[in-house]
Amino acid sequence: MAGQHIVASFDEELGQIDRLIRDMGDLAQAMVKAATQSLLDNDVPLAQRVISDDVVMDARQRELDERAIALIAKRQPMAQDLRAVVGAIRMASDLERVGDLAKNISKRVSAVGSGAMQRKLSHSIDTMAQMVGAQLAGVIDNYVGRDPDALVTLRADDENIDVQYTAVFRELLTYMMEDPRNITACTHLLFCAKNLERIGDHATNIAENAYYVMVGRQLPLHRPKLDETSISARPA
Amino acid sequence: MTNNQETDTAAMNMSSGQFIEDQLTADGRRANALKTRVTAKDVNVFYGAKQALFDVSVNVPDKGVIAFIGPSGCGKSTFLRCLNRMNDTIEGCRVEGEIRLDGQDVYDPKIDVVELRARVGMVFQKPNPFPKSIFENVAYGPKIHGLASNKSELEEIVVTSLKKASLFEEVKDRLHEPGTGLSGGQQQRLCIARAIAVSPEVILMDEPCSALDPIATAKIEELIDELRENFTIAIVTHSMQQAARVSQRTAFFHLGVLVEEGPTEQIFTAPSDKRTQDYVTGRFG
Numbered sequence: 443m444a445g446q447h448i449v450a451s452f453d454e455e456l457g458q459i460d461r462l463i464r465d466m467g468d469l470a471q472a473m474v475k476a477a478t479q480s481l482l483d484n485d486v487p488l489a490q491r492v493i494s495d496d497v498v499m500d501a502r503q504r505e506l507d508e509r510a511i512a513l514i515a516k517r518q519p520m521a522q523d524l525r526a527v528v529g530a531i532r533m534a535s536d537l538e539r540v541g542d543l544a545k546n547i548s549k550r551v552s553a554v555g556s557g558a559m560q561r562k563l564s565h566s567i568d569t570m571a572q573m574v575g576a577q578l579a580g581v582i583d584n585y586v587g588r589d590p591d592a593l594v595t596l597r598a599d600d601e602n603i604d605v606q607y608t609a610v611f612r613e614l615l616t617y618m619m620e621d622p623r624n625i626t627a628c629t630h631l632l633f634c635a636k637n638l639e640r641i642g643d644h645a646t647n648i649a650e651n652a653y654y655v656m657v658g659r660q661l662p663l664h665r666p667k668l669d670e671t672s673i674s675a676r677p678a
Numbered sequence: 679m680t681n682n683q684e685t686d687t688a689a690m691n692m693s694s695g696q697f698i699e700d701q702l703t704a705d706g707r708r709a710n711a712l713k714t715r716v717t718a719k720d721v722n723v724f725y726g727a728k729q730a731l732f733d734v735s736v737n738v739p740d741k742g743v744i745a746f747i748g749p750s751g752c753g754k755s756t757f758l759r760c761l762n763r764m765n766d767t768i769e770g771c772r773v774e775g776e777i778r779l780d781g782q783d784v785y786d787p788k789i790d791v792v793e794l795r796a797r798v799g800m801v802f803q804k805p806n807p808f809p810k811s812i813f814e815n816v817a818y819g820p821k822i823h824g825l826a827s828n829k830s831e832l833e834e835i836v837v838t839s840l841k842k843a844s845l846f847e848e849v850k851d852r853l854h855e856p857g858t859g860l861s862g863g864q865q866q867r868l869c870i871a872r873a874i875a876v877s878p879e880v881i882l883m884d885e886p887c888s889a890l891d892p893i894a895t896a897k898i899e900e901l902i903d904e905l906r907e908n909f910t911i912a913i914v915t916h917s918m919q920q921a922a923r924v925s926q927r928t929a930f931f932h933l934g935v936l937v938e939e940g941p942t943e944q945i946f947t948a949p950s951d952k953r954t955q956d957y958v959t960g961r962f963g
Contacts (some may be wrong), residue, residue: 445956445961446961447959447960447961448960448961452960518918518959519918520918520922520946520947520958520959521946521947521949521954521955521958521959522948522955522959523959524946524947525947525948556831612825637887657948658947659948660946
């Protein structure tokens with residue numbers, strides 16, 4: 443960040459907010475990774491840990507909100523400081539939602555079940571989970587590394603996640619048609635896939651906010667959207 | 679133009695999209711041309727051998743507020759005072775370059791400075807009412823400029839000006855008491871009433887709120903917001919928040935140079951020059 447403030451404590455306060463965003467970013471990444479891992483391995487204790495981590499995530503978001511509001515009241519930040527604070531509030535709420543969605547995936551682990559067939563079904567979301575994990579990690583790394591150009595590229599990459607989501611949707615639909623006993627597991631997995639897709643959208647929001655914080659301009663409104671599940675759901 | 683002709687022209691316009699487009703661009707150009715009230719080009723100011731302003735060029739838009747911000751000694755007040763030739767009163771002060779009010783050269787030797795200052799009024803940091811009654815403070819300008827032909831016209835000007843300055847309700851029962859007996863905020867609004875009594879085109883304000891408490895400041899800011907419907911206002915302020923609140927455009931001065939001028943919103947959310955950024959965010963420049 444350019445130059446120091448004349449009032450040193452202003453720098454400290456901005457630093458605390460930035461640290462909280464990084465912490466929340468790290469936690470969100472870890473939660474998404476653990477949630478998908480718990481689903482793939484049917485690891486219930488790991489899923490439980492994700493659920494308890496969400497409490498930490500919520501607490502951090504509250505702390506960030508309080509600090510940001512106090513800073514606005516006390517310092518009336520301008521220019522990049524104002525953008526940093528407003529951007530942090532927005533990014534924190536996206537990260538908190540990412541935590542919620544990861545928790546929701548974990549909650550479904552026991553519902554999906556532990557049989558060999560269920561394990562096989564779970565792997566249909568493996569690729570998508572990896573893509574979302576990489577997307578989130580990329581966005582957070584480039585916020586920390588202050589690389590707005592990389593964020594623009596990542597934002598466009600959300601399209602691939604949407605395509606993959608459509609593929610997962612179709613695959614799970616096929617399993618359900620093959621054998622009605624798969625319906626329970628596949629329905630839960632569909633929700634998990636939807637959650638992952640939403641996590642990708644939140645990563646996109648974070649990329650957009652991080653870009654605004656750094657550059658001072660909003661990215662154009664157009665955002666790629668290729669979720670075609672509503673089309674494939676249409677009766678033939 | 680008769681009604682028929684008007685209809686014909688309208689029909690022609692309807693039939694030709696390109697024509698309408700051309701008209702719109704022409705209208706846009708005219709609107710833009712009207713938008714500038716004061717133009718300054720390559721203004722250099724010297725106090726003796728010391729140069730205070732370097733090649734300042736800026737347009738002051740009509741019916742709006744432009745704020746000049748910058749650290750002490752950056753030249754913002756000097757520039758403001760160039761606009762109505764207040765710097766003429768300072769010995770050894772020399773102004774080069776061009777300043778035009780409605781296209782007319784302000785530094786033209788033929789121009790009547792007293793008349794210029796009626797067109798470009800000024801409000802100072804410290805309220806400075808004349809040691810006269812409230813009524814006389816406001817009536818003085820219209821009297822010397824012969825703006826009222828009789829007593830009732832003069833009274834009307836005084837009342838209207840006090841109303842425009844949002845002071846009338848507070849002083850209507852004591853118009854003949856001394857202006858110096860008012861509170862600081864009221865005195866400043868009296869000075870604004872005095873400035874607008876001569877129907878200026880431009881009002882210059884040099885830190886008009888720095889001697890006032892937050893309530894009086896809020897009243898002046900509210901007043902500035904109302905006045906910009908009819909007047910062009912240039913304000914020098916040390917309060918960045920005030921500049922952000924009251925102005926539509928902001929100019930940042932640093933070491934006698936106009937660093938950046940643009941829409942206020944942009945200057946305070948995403949300034950393009952690093953010096954502006956450092957100043958508005960309170961960083962070491």
